Amino acid sequence: MRSERRDAPSEPWRLFQFDQTHILTLVGSLRLGRGWEVGVRFRYVTGDPYTARIGSTFNADSNRFQPVLGPVNGARLPAFNQLDVRVDKTWTLRHGITLDLYLDVQNIYNQANVEGISYSYDSRQTAYTTGFRSCPRWA
8 A cells, every 4th residue: 555645736746654555464263163263363564654853953042952854754664563363162052142252362472563753852862662562662
């Protein structure tokens, strides 16, 4: 999937913030009999584009660092991948009543997928914000 935009008719096309060049989803399930079923889902998606900070300058008037930005959406977050597993048991009771109990484990191998990026006050250090591991790891 490609998502591009043009800010004005005279401007060139650029990647839009929701561009996800590759999306792969594999789903499968197997009925084992006696009301048991197992299923898996694997997802892979290329990371979202973002506008990186390539440095900063110090503004003495405001006593703050001003970020210097790279090309709009010129960088991309790491790819997302996840494996989910589900085990399902169904019982058929009297009078056509069914009871279903399941265990659904998402992100079975605890992949720390990147959801965003944070910068230090002077834009020299970056940290990824992840879905399962919220502690930043400075690069």
